[in-house]
Amino acid sequence: xxxxxxxxxxxxxxxxxxxxxxxxxxxxxxxxxxxxxxxxxxxxxxxxxxxxxxxxxxxxxxxxxxxxxxxxxxxxxxxxxxxxxxxxxxxxxxxxxxxxxxxxxxxxxxxxxxxxxxxxxxxxxxxxxxxxxxxxxxxxxxxxxxxxxxxxxxxxxxxxxxxxxxxxxxxxxxxxxxxxxxxxxxxxxxxxxxxxxxxxxxx
Amino acid sequence: xxxxxxxxxxxxxxxxxxxxxxxxxxxxxxxxxxxxxxxxxxxxxxxxxxxxxxxxxxxxxxxxxxxxxxxxxxxxxxxxxxxxxxxxxxxxxxxxxxxxxxxxxxxxxxxxxxxxxxxxxxxxxxxxxxxxxxxxxxxxxxxxxxxxxxxxxxxxxxxxxxxxxxxxxxxxxxxxxxxxxxxxxxxxxxxxxxxxxxxxxxxxxxxxxxxxxxxxxxxxxxxxxxxxxxxxxxxxxxxxxxxxxxxxxxxxxxxxxxxxxxxxxxxxxxxxxxxxxxxxxxxxxxxxxxxxxxxxxxxxxxxxxxxxxxxxxxxxxxxxxxxxxxxxxxxxxxxxxxxxxxxxxxxxxxxxxxxxxxxxxx
Numbered sequence: 001x002x003x004x005x006x007x008x009x010x011x012x013x014x015x016x017x018x019x020x021x022x023x024x025x026x027x028x029x030x031x032x033x034x035x036x037x038x039x040x041x042x043x044x045x046x047x048x049x050x051x052x053x054x055x056x057x058x059x060x061x062x063x064x065x066x067x068x069x070x071x072x073x074x075x076x077x078x079x080x081x082x083x084x085x086x087x088x089x090x091x092x093x094x095x096x097x098x099x100x101x102x103x104x105x106x107x108x109x110x111x112x113x114x115x116x117x118x119x120x121x122x123x124x125x126x127x128x129x130x131x132x133x134x135x136x137x138x139x140x141x142x143x144x145x146x147x148x149x150x151x152x153x154x155x156x157x158x159x160x161x162x163x164x165x166x167x168x169x170x171x172x173x174x175x176x177x178x179x180x181x182x183x184x185x186x187x188x189x190x191x192x193x194x195x196x197x198x199x200x201x202x203x
Numbered sequence: 204x205x206x207x208x209x210x211x212x213x214x215x216x217x218x219x220x221x222x223x224x225x226x227x228x229x230x231x232x233x234x235x236x237x238x239x240x241x242x243x244x245x246x247x248x249x250x251x252x253x254x255x256x257x258x259x260x261x262x263x264x265x266x267x268x269x270x271x272x273x274x275x276x277x278x279x280x281x282x283x284x285x286x287x288x289x290x291x292x293x294x295x296x297x298x299x300x301x302x303x304x305x306x307x308x309x310x311x312x313x314x315x316x317x318x319x320x321x322x323x324x325x326x327x328x329x330x331x332x333x334x335x336x337x338x339x340x341x342x343x344x345x346x347x348x349x350x351x352x353x354x355x356x357x358x359x360x361x362x363x364x365x366x367x368x369x370x371x372x373x374x375x376x377x378x379x380x381x382x383x384x385x386x387x388x389x390x391x392x393x394x395x396x397x398x399x400x401x402x403x404x405x406x407x408x409x410x411x412x413x414x415x416x417x418x419x420x421x422x423x424x425x426x427x428x429x430x431x432x433x434x435x436x437x438x439x440x441x442x443x444x445x446x447x448x449x450x451x452x453x454x455x456x457x458x459x460x461x462x463x464x465x466x467x468x469x470x471x472x473x474x475x476x477x478x479x480x481x482x483x484x485x486x487x488x489x490x491x492x493x494x495x496x497x498x499x500x501x502x503x504x505x506x507x508x509x510x511x512x513x514x515x516x517x518x519x520x521x522x523x524x525x526x527x528x529x530x531x532x533x534x535x536x537x538x539x540x541x542x543x544x545x546x547x548x549x550x551x552x553x554x555x556x557x558x559x560x561x562x563x564x565x
Contacts, residue, residue, distance in 0.1 A: 012432055014447045028381075032345070032346075033347060034345065034346055034349055035349060035350070036348075036349030036350050040517055055260070057260050057261040057263070057264045058264075060512065077367075081264060081351075081353070082350065083355045084349070084355075084363075085260070088363075098349045099349060100349065100364075103364045103365065104367065105363070106367070106483060107486070109486060116516050118516065188516075190258060190516030190517065190518065191258065192490050192516070193260060193416070194360075194488045194489065194490055195358070195360070195361075195486050195488060196487070196488035
């Protein structure tokens with residue numbers, strides 16, 4: 001009993017505790033600058049590369065819309081998981097979140113995107129929906145029509161011998177339009193994202 | 204054979220002492236518990252099914268969301284498994300940074316576990332002290348990664364953000380303060396006579412029983428099986444000269460004390476990796492490829508294994524996760540709870556094994 005009281009008093013009359021008891025103030029409720037919040041716009045010009053949409057792991061969290069002042073990314077807060085990949089992926093620094101953008105310059109990180117298109121020949125029935133829907137193809141061959149046949153070899157996707165074929169993979173922008181338009185899920189686009197830290201190169 | 208059971212007492216699924224829903228059915232004889240069964244399945248998320256067929260960029264974030272308390276280790280084990288599959292090497296500085304963040308995450312998880320034990324034995328003061336320390340640890344995590352939980356810090360080929368010099372100074376200063384308070388609270392716990400009455404000799408898991416039940420993590424280490432620690436097989440921890448802690452009593456007291464000792468050990472591991480860290484790149488790059496692997500790491504609660512199968516574009520074809528808590532829940536129900544003297548000790552014994560139901564059911 002006595003020991004308990006002694007312990008209690010000892011605990012109560014600690015200088016640290018007394019100072020806290022009389023002088024402590026609740027810290028102001030503010031968001032620290034390093035907190036990775038929802039991405040915000042920095043005001044720089046968006047060039048509609050869509051890398052933010054390609055890197056985003058959450059479906060439907062970001063899209064790029066056309067406004068009066070040009071293209072602009074838009075964040076849907078209900079879907080965003082605040083991973084900050086869109087901030088890293090953007091080549092122009094349109095978005096910012098926490099210290100990510102600052103860290104990218106500080107660490108000198110460079111990101112590279114590449115894409116792979118896999119066509120499953122067993123599932124592909126050569127309907128040509130992918131080739132017709134592809135926005136890259138539309139620019140190269142405006143006259144491409146039903147069936148996915150064309151006379152030029154400069155296209156990204158083309159139907160040959162009843163199967164869809166990839167001709168120029170380097171032209172792919174990873175929009176996945178072909179994947180969305182495939183009725184048999186034969187075509188799949190993989191986005192390969194690679195980040196390298198280069199300390200020896202000065203920005 | 205018919206068993207003479209006075210009454211079958213259910214605990215949960217909603218119980219003030221449990222952090223997550225689980226149902227314990229205790230067979231009681233008088234007030235003594237003669238056996239227990241656990242009923243799980245209240246928070247199944249089906250996260251492995253969601254992971255299938257998705258690219259690694261998405262699975263990386265899904266893996267973190269398996270568990271809210273130990274999210275960093277899920278990220279780390281998944282990413283290291285991907286790196287093993289595709290032969291990506293990690294820069295040295297990034298490997299040490301991974302250890303720093305992982306140990307900070309282990310600290311906050313252990314502090315929460317010890318808080319819930321103190322709360323369960325009605326020592327709320329000590330529990331709240333521990334939560335206060337946990338806030339400091341979470342602040343450090345936020346300072347490094349930008350987020351308190353779901354840090355998404357590790358990616359194939361390195362980590363996402365570098366540790367800056369001013370942050371390192373802040374981390375070291377905060378670690379010193381955390382170490383001081385943890386030592387003080389550890390002595391409080393060790394020397395408290397009423398804590399000893401509620402903890403010593405209760406819920407004993409002998410070494411043989413722990414081996415039979417395949418107990419993992421701090422639960423097994425409190426029963427004298429230190430070699431269970433997967434960190435012994437991790438190359439970065441080998442560089443740091445890691446030695447697991449262990450105790451031999453196997454009761455509630457030993458399990459909590461093992462966690463307290465591991466907190467101090469985590470602090471020294473963080474310091475060790477800060478000392479050994481040199482400048483250099485933190486992102487080596489590398490593209491995940493095809494392969495199949497079973498890889499495990501040490502979560503705060505024990506061994507966490509991922510079985511992964513990917514195709515050459517880095518999509519996850521098959522995944523299955525084995526989390527540590529299911530082993531400890533088994534050990535708790537079938538070995539620790541047998542012969543516990545009263546119903547009040549059931550909840551404290553269950554909490555001392557630190558069950559994480561979200562991990563268990565995924």
